[in-house]
Amino acid sequence: MASIKDVAAEAGVSVATVSRVLNGHPSVSTDARTRVQAAVDALGYRPNAVARSLRTDQTRALGLVISDVLNPYFTELARSVEEEARALGYSVVIGNADERPDLQDHHVRTLLDRRIDGLLVSPTDGGSPLMLDAARAGTPMVFVDRWIPGVDVPVVRSDGRAAVRDLVAHLHGLGHRRLAIIAGPAATTTGRERVEAFREALAAYGLDLPDAYIGQGDFQVDSGRRVTEGFLDLPEPPQVVFAADNLMALGALDAVRARGLRVPEDVGLAAFDDIRWFVHTDPPITAIAQPTGDLGRAAVRALVDRIEGRPGESVTLPARLVVRRSCGEPAPA
Amino acid sequence: MASIKDVAAEAGVSVATVSRVLNGHPSVSTDARTRVQAAVDALGYRPNAVARSLRTDQTRALGLVISDVLNPYFTELARSVEEEARALGYSVVIGNADERPDLQDHHVRTLLDRRIDGLLVSPTDGGSPLMLDAARAGTPMVFVDRWIPGVDVPVVRSDGRAAVRDLVAHLHGLGHRRLAIIAGPAATTTGRERVEAFREALAAYGLDLPDAYIGQGDFQVDSGRRVTEGFLDLPEPPQVVFAADNLMALGALDAVRARGLRVPEDVGLAAFDDIRWFVHTDPPITAIAQPTGDLGRAAVRALVDRIEGRPGESVTLPARLVVRRSCGEPAPA
DNA sequence: TGAGCCCGTGGAATCGATTACACGGAGGAT
DNA sequence: ATCCTCCGTGTAATCGATTCCACGGGCTCA
Known part of the structure; x- marks a missing residue:
């Protein structure tokens, strides 16, 4: 797979110039810019997100640790989370805890190791030391649906x-x-x-x-x-x-x-x-x-706010009753 | 967040030795090993997966591009995929295409940029140039459920x-x-x-x-x-x-x-x-x-086989009829 | 006693990007 | 004509890991 060096060679410029073009930095001549673009197209070059993340210390990825993917409520939540995250330029990495604290911990650990920029969790339990430590250490975090009392993390719930x-x-x-x-x-x-x-x-x-x-x-x-x-x-x-x-x-x-x-x-x-x-x-x-959709979107916005240095607020939205027939005949409409 | 240098300093050894301990390399003295372990515990050190990936050129992550997360069939598939992947030491990054070719392409591109080790796809269409190129370029890939004819990629389906x-x-x-x-x-x-x-x-x-x-x-x-x-x-x-x-x-x-x-x-x-x-x-x-569960597991095994240099076989499993009452009274059992 | 080996270790290169810093040249002001 | 400023560019350091290579010391064996 072509690297930035290959592009630089092909375009006859330095890697610094290529990087500047790629990141829309203003101080690049039109000539250099077009040559780099041509080289990028010719080689089908795509920047290596891993290298970029290492250097910039941000992955533009959000972790979502969900209680149970087989629960339609959570899959709807996951969908709206991904949607809003995508709109804001982030990817979402989902971990399914299956309502098991050990699995939840596994995913939190893995996501942290992968240096996701922020974590969205609906905790299956009172919070493992791992999660508490992460929150305390300043990992941007937001609780959705469920939360853990006594932790200074915004909560988005209904x-x-x-x-x-x-x-x-x-x-x-x-x-x-x-x-x-x-x-x-x-x-x-x-x-x-x-x-x-x-x-x-x-x-x-x-x-x-x-x-x-x-x-x-x-x-x-x-x-x-x-x-x-x-x-x-x-x-x-x-x-x-x-x-x-x-x-x-x-x-x-x-x-x-x-x-x-x-x-x-x-x-x-x-x-x-x-x-x-x-x-x-x-x-x-x-x-x-x-x-559910509003919950997911609000949670992402709160998390991204935190990541980008803004406050990041808790949100509570009302739920509503939908009457059907499973408790007896409803009152005539 | 503590890096390998901090651990090395704390343990009074070089980063090379720390790395060897972390990776279970045999030629490390018991003394050094325990000192490193102690330093790791003291600092709560966790290796940076991003840096490791850059160096080793593998992320131990699988991409799964699913047609529609709101479809229970696919969420069950996703669950079994994650389960088997976890058992084999891989994470799964899910992308939801919502049956839209443009979204599918977006996710494939993002996953490729993130240098996932392999890609699991249930294509929503006949295959974009992007996906076809990736397959041709040798990205380990497996089709699940749906597939694209004429592409040399294993297919796991029913x-x-x-x-x-x-x-x-x-x-x-x-x-x-x-x-x-x-x-x-x-x-x-x-x-x-x-x-x-x-x-x-x-x-x-x-x-x-x-x-x-x-x-x-x-x-x-x-x-x-x-x-x-x-x-x-x-x-x-x-x-x-x-x-x-x-x-x-x-x-x-x-x-x-x-x-x-x-x-x-x-x-x-x-x-x-x-x-x-x-x-x-x-x-x-x-x-x-x-x-569904068998399909997901077989797909992951085929993909990991490809990633690790083994052949990676196509699998076709039979579906079966489950008779209930929606077409009229079933024959008495 | 000296040659040769193995073992544990550290130094340094490397992966692919970003970015601070330096530098040469063009142009404007005096 | 001289100096200063800016602009476009390149060199090189850096992020945090892995790993090749070299080196010193202790051992065995002749």
Whole structure:
């Protein structure tokens, strides 16, 4: 592969001049400029980004450590992140943590080794020393969706409190009183928050959230299935199950179906995170929709701000309730 | 960030010795080795992958240019690719082409600039000069799922012919005779092949595939919707619509639903690519399942073989039919 | 005791870019 | 005519690693 020296030789100038042309530096004669351009075209020369990065100490690459690529919410997030990053002249290197702290650490380490300019993370846990150290050492970093308390890093996320209140109001209006939740891992903020928001909303209606109605899931399909089976085995099973993410909702659907029960006649189902398939499931699933695209774009902007020396602000966007049929007939529109 | 010089100074040895310790070179004294280790730990030193890559001319990174990240088939593929790559000591840099040749080219160019060791592509078109040149210039490359004829690059894909025959047999057995297909872009191999396989399978039953029953889609939801509307407007609409990918099937479902029609009573629906949501759609959708994980792993192995100087073989794996209820009641099990 | 080897080590070149610094020549001001 | 300034250019240092080569010392063996 041709290097800058080859171009210089071909154009009959020094490598410095070639570099200046490539970087649009003003002080190059028109003559030299055209000769270099010609040489570049003739050789099909492309600058070696590795060498450039070594010299300039910037890679123009962002790391994105995502909790789970198989979760449509995160793939949508990844897509908007890449889009915005591309618009700003950055590439994105994605690492999939599969909700496993060890994998998350592996990716953070690899990305740091590759000297990405900044890191976007939705932490699967409370934060390993590695990540905390990186944040403290000044690696530009932004948390998306989930975050770690007590770390000085901007957070871009969605606040589901109001939407959860709307959901509970909706359920209460349909006459449901025994409401259960499949929670996410307590080590994640979203795992905890959604339970709290649910509990508070229930309290507003004088309803209780007994321990038996809090199932511990891990944001994966199987846990949704397992927890739902537990709910159904209860002497007094809940009337509605609220899954804290879309994959656990899928597991819940599996479990209900496996018992020969029907949604919503026998059990209602609602989910956090709306995905396009929920329109066509049997029945269509009532869900809380996050402004995923906006989240991804805001996160990239905050990160790039940090990288380029600007403040880089936290952003919180509201989520909203999308009522479908999985909890009973909706009120006539 | 600490460099190898800092480690050398801290340990009281030369950078050469530090490098040897880091790379497990045998000829280093135990004494020097422990001193270097201590210095590494004390400084929290991590080798700069950029510098290493420049010197060794390898990045231990693979590029994966995927047709569409929002398509669950491809995200599953991406996941298995990353998994296998990680097991072999490589990272994966993903580029999302969104079925757009210009975006595909952008990513190929960026990845090449970053000097990834090899490229995994599922081409969205017949191949830009850029990609063809790269292949000819000897960049290790492997095509996954889709490929470009006439280029000397291993292909890892799934053969759906047998499964399509099974599908047609199934449909014929249910009494359906007017069968239509939503095709993918003619510029892609999968876009063309699936139509051909369908046509041949129909022919075996003495059935014809009239032009009116071939809708031109682009593997995206909207096109599935649009084509299906066209089918439903026909004086004699098809009894079953076969979508060449899962997203177009979703669009088809939208279109049918919007007309107030039911699947399978009014129109049957089948899809290429099976995804977990198909179990819970209304009705569950009959689909052709590819061994996606195996495909991803085989592709990585083939690519790494090429990179490391071994042959790197093409692989073709069979797909299989998964019968559900979207084309009518299945035969009793 | 001297020749030859092997082992552990360090010096320095190298990868491909960017950029500070120096230098020669042209042109303007005095 | 002399001096100063600017412009376009090249030389060389630099980024952080890897690795070839040379060197000194201890060993074995004759």
